[in-house]
Every structure is written in C-alpha cells, then in structure tokens.
Amino acid sequence: MHNIGTWDWETGKRLIADTGKWKDMFDWVEEPYVSPDGERIVAVVKTGEMEYSVCENDTPWESTFDKVWYLRFGPDNRLTALVSSTGAWTVAVDGAAWENTFDFVWNTKFGADGKNITVAAQKDMEYFAVTNDIPWETRFSALSNLTISHDGKRVAGVAPTVKIKQGDIFIFQEGCYSAVVDGKPWDVNFVNVWDLAFSHDGEHVAAEVRTSLYDYTIAVDGVLWDKIYTSVWMPQFSPSNGSVTAPVRIAGKWTLAQDGKLFWDRSFAQLWHHMYSPDGKKIAAVVAPKYGRWTIAVNGIPWSLTFGDLVTDAVFSPDGNRVACIGKEGGKWTIAVDGKAWGEKYDMVWQPVFSPDSKKVAAKAEKNGRYTIVIDGKPIKESYEALWNPVFSPDSEKILIKGIEGNPDGGKYFRQVLPLTDVTG
Amino acid sequence: MAEPAIKRSDESNKIVDEGIDKGIARLTPKKIEQVINKVLAAETGARLKTYVGTCVHCGLCSEACHYYLSHDNDPKFSPAGKVKQTIWEILKKKGKVDQKFIRDASRIAYTECNLCRRCAMYCPFGIDIAYLISIVRRLCHMLGVTPLYQQDTAHSHSATLNQMWVKEDEWTDSLFWQEEEAQDEIPDLRIPVEKEGAEIFYSVIAPEPKFRAQLIYQAAVIMNVAGVDFTMPATPGWDNSDLCMFTGDYEVMGRLKKAHFETAMRLKVKRIVMGECGHAFRSVYDVGNRWLAWKMPPIPVTHAVEFYYELLKEGRIKIAEKYDKPVTFQDPCNIVRGRGLHDKARYVVDALCEEFIEMHPNREHNYCCCAGGGVINAGPPYKMKRIEGNKIKAEQLFAAKTRGAKVVIAPCHNCHGGLEDIIHHFGLDMELHFLGDIIYKIMEKPV
Numbered sequence: 100m101h102n103i104g105t106w107d108w109e110t111g112k113r114l115i116a117d118t119g120k121w122k123d124m125f126d127w128v129e130e131p132y133v134s135p136d137g138e139r140i141v142a143v144v145k146t147g148e149m150e151y152s153v154c155e156n157d158t159p160w161e162s163t164f165d166k167v168w169y170l171r172f173g174p175d176n177r178l179t180a181l182v183s184s185t186g187a188w189t190v191a192v193d194g195a196a197w198e199n200t201f202d203f204v205w206n207t208k209f210g211a212d213g214k215n216i217t218v219a220a221q222k223d224m225e226y227f228a229v230t231n232d233i234p235w236e237t238r239f240s241a242l243s244n245l246t247i248s249h250d251g252k253r254v255a256g257v258a259p260t261v262k263i264k265q266g267d268i269f270i271f272q273e274g275c276y277s278a279v280v281d282g283k284p285w286d287v288n289f290v291n292v293w294d295l296a297f298s299h300d301g302e303h304v305a306a307e308v309r310t311s312l313y314d315y316t317i318a319v320d321g322v323l324w325d326k327i328y329t330s331v332w333m334p335q336f337s338p339s340n341g342s343v344t345a346p347v348r349i350a351g352k353w354t355l356a357q358d359g360k361l362f363w364d365r366s367f368a369q370l371w372h373h374m375y376s377p378d379g380k381k382i383a384a385v386v387a388p389k390y391g392r393w394t395i396a397v398n399g400i401p402w403s404l405t406f407g408d409l410v411t412d413a414v415f416s417p418d419g420n421r422v423a424c425i426g427k428e429g430g431k432w433t434i435a436v437d438g439k440a441w442g443e444k445y446d447m448v449w450q451p452v453f454s455p456d457s458k459k460v461a462a463k464a465e466k467n468g469r470y471t472i473v474i475d476g477k478p479i480k481e482s483y484e485a486l487w488n489p490v491f492s493p494d495s496e497k498i499l500i501k502g503i504e505g506n507p508d509g510g511k512y513f514r515q516v517l518p519l520t521d522v523t524g
Numbered sequence: 525m526a527e528p529a530i531k532r533s534d535e536s537n538k539i540v541d542e543g544i545d546k547g548i549a550r551l552t553p554k555k556i557e558q559v560i561n562k563v564l565a566a567e568t569g570a571r572l573k574t575y576v577g578t579c580v581h582c583g584l585c586s587e588a589c590h591y592y593l594s595h596d597n598d599p600k601f602s603p604a605g606k607v608k609q610t611i612w613e614i615l616k617k618k619g620k621v622d623q624k625f626i627r628d629a630s631r632i633a634y635t636e637c638n639l640c641r642r643c644a645m646y647c648p649f650g651i652d653i654a655y656l657i658s659i660v661r662r663l664c665h666m667l668g669v670t671p672l673y674q675q676d677t678a679h680s681h682s683a684t685l686n687q688m689w690v691k692e693d694e695w696t697d698s699l700f701w702q703e704e705e706a707q708d709e710i711p712d713l714r715i716p717v718e719k720e721g722a723e724i725f726y727s728v729i730a731p732e733p734k735f736r737a738q739l740i741y742q743a744a745v746i747m748n749v750a751g752v753d754f755t756m757p758a759t760p761g762w763d764n765s766d767l768c769m770f771t772g773d774y775e776v777m778g779r780l781k782k783a784h785f786e787t788a789m790r791l792k793v794k795r796i797v798m799g800e801c802g803h804a805f806r807s808v809y810d811v812g813n814r815w816l817a818w819k820m821p822p823i824p825v826t827h828a829v830e831f832y833y834e835l836l837k838e839g840r841i842k843i844a845e846k847y848d849k850p851v852t853f854q855d856p857c858n859i860v861r862g863r864g865l866h867d868k869a870r871y872v873v874d875a876l877c878e879e880f881i882e883m884h885p886n887r888e889h890n891y892c893c894c895a896g897g898g899v900i901n902a903g904p905p906y907k908m909k910r911i912e913g914n915k916i917k918a919e920q921l922f923a924a925k926t927r928g929a930k931v932v933i934a935p936c937h938n939c940h941g942g943l944e945d946i947i948h949h950f951g952l953d954m955e956l957h958f959l960g961d962i963i964y965k966i967m968e969k970p971v
Contacts, residue, residue, distance in 0.1 A: 127712065130719055166700065168717060169758070203693040205758060221693045241691050243684070243760065265689055268543060268675045276683065291682050293779070309682070312773065313666065330775045348775075350566060369817040371782075391819030409822035411789050427822070447721070447792055465721075 101174040112515040119510020137501040137514040160194040175213030197232040210251015235282035248301030285321035294333035305334040324359030339379025363399035376419030402438035412450035416457035423451035441476035454495040543672030560619035588646035594915035603643035633660035640892035665772030673903025686763035688730035698733035722755035729765035742964040750840040761787030766807035770898030781812030788823040802858035802936035833868040850879040852929035855890035856936035895942025918950035
C-alpha cells in the first residue's frame, strides 16, 4: 500500500455503496473487490447481451466489453481489469483501455507505488510482457514465472530460448530455457528455470534452475553457484548486503544456503518461503522440524509451537523483531505470533497484518460463514458477510475495517475507522 | 455371443524406445553401480529391507496380477517374478548389473507393472510390491533410462507444471471457452476464475483442457446447478496430475504438489475437489504431499466420486430420469484400494442408473485397467503390449456384458484410456463413460 498517510483516518463509519441493489441493477454481478484505502468497491457486472463492465460504488463504467476478469487494485488505489472487445484483449485502468491489444493478457502485477503495471501477453502465439502499455520488443514461444522488481520498472520471466518439439527429450535435457529480463534472455540455457527474484535495487535477478534432470542450483544474473543440490526453492536477495539465499536440499534434508555455501547450521524435513526482515538482519522461513509438523524458524531456530496441517503466509513486523503466520491444525485455522498461537480457531484466516509500530497484529477470520477482524487474538464485536484485510493507521492507533454488513444492512459496504482502544480495550 | 477374440501381437517384445535405448547407450557398468548404490543408500532403509527380507517367494501374489493372468500364467509377469528380475537381482549383485539388465528392468518397471497394488492384498505379509517396483523406476530415472513418451510428459510437468505443455493463457482461455459454450445451455452459468475465498478449488488434469474440454463444461453445469461455491485458478498449479511420481522424478513431483496446494492456499478455499482421475488422487493424497513432509494433504482433497456422492445424498442435484442402459462399474485402483470409495461409488451408480451389473471381481479386488501407473503414458510403442497385458480385463468386461451390461462407467482418466483400447481391440462393443457424463445427461437442469 502506498501513501497511507493521505487516506481518510477520521474515526467513523461511512456507507460507500449498497451492493445489495446491484443485483436489481444488473443481471450478473460477480464477487466484489475493494480498494486498499476502502473508498471504492467494484465488481464485474453484465450490462447487456454479451456485454460486461465494472460497477464502482453503485455506478457502472461507461466503457463496456465482451469479457472482463481479474479486477485488481494497485497500491495507489487505481483499478485494473483485463478486458476483451471483439476478441482483442488489453488492460483497462480505471475504465480506460490501453491502446495496444493482444490475443490474451493475464497475471497483472504492480510496482510498490502502483505506477508501473505489468501483464503477461500473447499475440499471434508469441509471448512477452507489457508494462504500462509498452510491450517487450522480443517475443518468445512461451512465458512463465512473470516477476517484477520492487519498483515495477523491471520485468523478468522464464522462456524457451531453443526451439523444441514435443517429444524431443534429449534436446530438452541439453537445456532450452532461460530467464528473460526486460525481454533479453540470459546468455545461458538451463533444463528448467523456475521462480525468479529481483534484488532490492532491481539490478540483479536470481533464479532456481535445474542444469540436468538431477542437478539443481541457483543462478544469479545467469551465473551458477558452484554447488549443486538435489533440489532448491525460490532464492531471495538480502536487502542489506545483496547476497543471495535459497533453501537447498542435501541428503534428503533442507537447509538454507547463501551464495552457494551453507548458511544455517541445521536442517529440516522441509524449508521454504524464507524472507528477510525489512532491515535484512533476520531471516524467517516456514519449516518442518520433523515430518508432518510445521512451524517458523527465525535465523534457523524453530519455534517450539508446531502445527500438523500447515504453516503459511508468514510476515515480519516492520521493526523486524516479530513474526506472524497462519497455522492450521486438525482442519482449524489460527494465527501464531512469535511462537504463540491465538486461542480461538477459525474456519479460515487471512495473512496477518502488523501495525506500523510492530506492537499489534490483526487478521481477517471466518467462522460459520461470517467474517470478522481479530486483533491480538481478540475478535471485534461486529461480523460481516464480506470483509477485506484490515489496515492500521500510520500512527498505529486506529484500524480501517472494510466490510459488507449483514442484515438489516445486507449488501451495504461500509468503510469504518476505529480507534484501537475501542476494539481492544 | 462369442468369447472375446484373443489377438496377440508378436511385436510386443521388439519395441524400440529411443528414451530407453539412448539412455542405455550413455551408461557404463561403473556408472550403473555408482548410481544404484547412491540411491539405495540415500533413499531406502528399513521398509525395503523388511519387504525383501520377509518375502518367502510363495508366489501367492501371482494370481493378483492382470499381466500374469493375461500372459497364460507366465511367471515372468508375476509380481514376485518382476521383483526377482529387477530389485532382488540389483540387491543381490550390489548394483553390479549391466546395461542389458537395466534395459530389461526399465521395461518391466515402466511397462509391465501398473503399481496398482492389487498384489499387496494377496501377499500373506502385505508386502507392497508396487513400492519395490517404484524403487526400480527411481533407479531408472536416476540412470536416465525412461520411456520417451513418459519422459516427455515429465518434461512438460517440469516446464509448465502441467502434463500436456498447456501454456498459461491456453488454460484460462479454455475455461472462458467452456463457460461461454455452457452459457448457451444455462445462460447464467459461470466458471469463477480466481475467486478468492470460494469453498472449493475444482482441479483437473491437463488432458481436460487439451482433449476433453467437455468434462470441464459438464463439471461447470453440475457445480452451477448444485449451487456449489467453487473457483478455478488462472495460474500454474491448476493441474493435479503427476507423471513424475511414476517416472521416479520425485523432485519435480514435489514441485508439482507444492504448486497445487499453494494455489489452494492462495485462493483461501476450504478444500480441493478433483475431477475423475485416479493417479492424481494418489499423488495429492498419498505420495506427493508426503514427499514434501505434509503427512496428509494440507488442504483436504475430495475425489469426484465422493463429491458426487455428497451432492446426490444431500439432494443438491436431482435426477430427472434414471439412465436406462444397464451399466457396470470399473473400480479405479487409486481411489478404491487407495481410498476406499467403492461403496460411495455404488451409491452414486445406483442413484443414477436403472440397472447396475457388477463386474467380478470388484471393489478393492477389481483388476487394474492396465493404463495406470504411467503405463499408458509410455505411449504408442507400448499400446499393443498394454492391451494384450490385460486380456483378463476383456474377459471380465465380457462376462459383465453377457449378464447384460452395455455401458462401462470408469471414473478415472487412465481407466478410461485403458478400457477404451481394450473395448475396441477385443471387439466388446460396450459404451464407456465417466460418471460426470451420465450425471450431466440425466440431471435436472434449469429450463
């Protein structure tokens, strides 16, 4: 989210739109999406025979299309939609379609401030990326793993760089894929290239690669680590020193390696989704300290709390001293913070959110078909028929709740700013 | 009616497979020994030792195997015989085997065993012979000696995370296409793509968008009429299939299952409902998840048979008029021996069809279709061998036909592919359908 200090943080509750009426206005209303600042609620609607548009705060866009999908708000609260007119696809930003059209577009991505919008595109069976309506000049026979730099100015993907026919298994095994950065492939090919990561300055790209059917390692700007592993997961750049770390599999166990050398001194039955604290001093990862038990390890030290089903969506606090995640045990979901699980269990929980001062944690949770916000383990009084992730105010004293209330206000979408003292005592 | 014709091809032992032949050409006895001993030391332990040490060579597993029964009780095709020709010899010789041995081991492991686990039920000690054959496959993968078509499928999995080289746009476009087609029948029908928070992620295997798009259409109709809150992703991870599990490329298998379950987590669904596929169920419910250290699927997985059972039992879909042709039912190995869905399947069949004629043996004792375990994916070179390796299935179907069955229901893609060939080759003249085909045909739909 971008510029949250400029949002309306006045305490109070505002009705933004009555989505309950949309069903009377249109034959077809899809699930709603809400802008980060909570000021806009939108949904794909049908406005005529084979004619679709987007309804925003009770008013449909003037522009209509044959098909609209993948509504996504950028961090700057602009709304993008992937739209088709007479079979030609493009991106519409706040209702205005890009000039270029394609045979298909997908996978919208935003830079941190929302200014740079990128999609994957296909035209005449050639594949490329498009940023702010400017397509790559180079085209490929496929494109996957679309990845953008922090500011969204640079774009990478994975593409075949050697023409290969289906069934040509020996050519495939010689290496036919490479990472492509801003349309330019690395000058080295691999058997496979998977997840990519940009350095924080956007200057470098690391990739998980397979150099034969059996040899996995990390390539940074096309240069391989000098160690190979039996498998690897997605690498990350350190925000503090630019080194690259990745989970690597050695002798059936997983550990963390840095620049090709062992970094953590212990191994796990699984280790993935490692991430750096904002200052780069700490690394947390989802790990299985033993088969079938899951937790978080910070700098290699696992929490004693473990979950049997899964752990996911870990996040560092802004000060880098705390970690929160989702845990699931026996089919029930909860949030864990710094190795302690919230007492209440839910049917589903969403990624936890830290307050800017790192002191509070909030999460959207679902129970019996209703949604609520839980703050430090305590649910607020209200429940909703639809709800979006909460946002703390810059001073950490208020929380923005974006929700559609149930009866008697069924379908009414409210934007509400609450002082935390009101909801947590 | 006459007995089904026995057509036996003499070509089955002269199969040329470039994947195996070129792989063999790159091997030396030294490399074979090194790779075998490295894999056995790193990846096997008490389980292998116990199985090998427990087997008393009684041969009771023989009668369980459709290859053995279909080859006039030739002991070479018995499960114990296949183990004797492969992993026992490898262990006995401590990996000192030559290229010809590996060629034969690859042929046996990949194309003469479906890993169906029927034999495990007939072993007095419950030895999982499929596990032993899987080790042989793993060794062959590590030696680079896999059938070409299977290996190409494994490559597709690695490059696209689906088994049929389906590109990212092609997948989503297929969903839109099927949604639009189905709207001609039900105007407000929707295939919700990327709907976060839906109850169900409906997952399929890549042959559906590639060759059998009508199955997506039919599933969409069933979901919409039943009022199911479902979604399908627009990202890799949509395909639940996994031929890498069968080639022995467990590292890519893990990558596939990670993508599948993380797609479910990202979409915040309560569970995954999968289409009528058996091997994919084995991968998501048993093998792939566990390779990643998930003891059970992190997001529950419901096979289509069980899902249809729920929908019918809860009255969420209603049958306008029962299917009037007499049917028999093929119990797929991976959802019956692997999950015990046979009684629920029969509830579904009884709810849908006027007349159900059991084939014998049935339920967990049913014979494999001879297509599963990756065998059908070994491709055209092995087609006749696969068909002739399941003469017993033709006899089983024929017996059901003599008792009146006109239609075979097979709720599994591999079973479907295998039975289609058997029905055609042996001139059985029976129709073959998925459960979804029949549900779609006879269910009440909005007018």
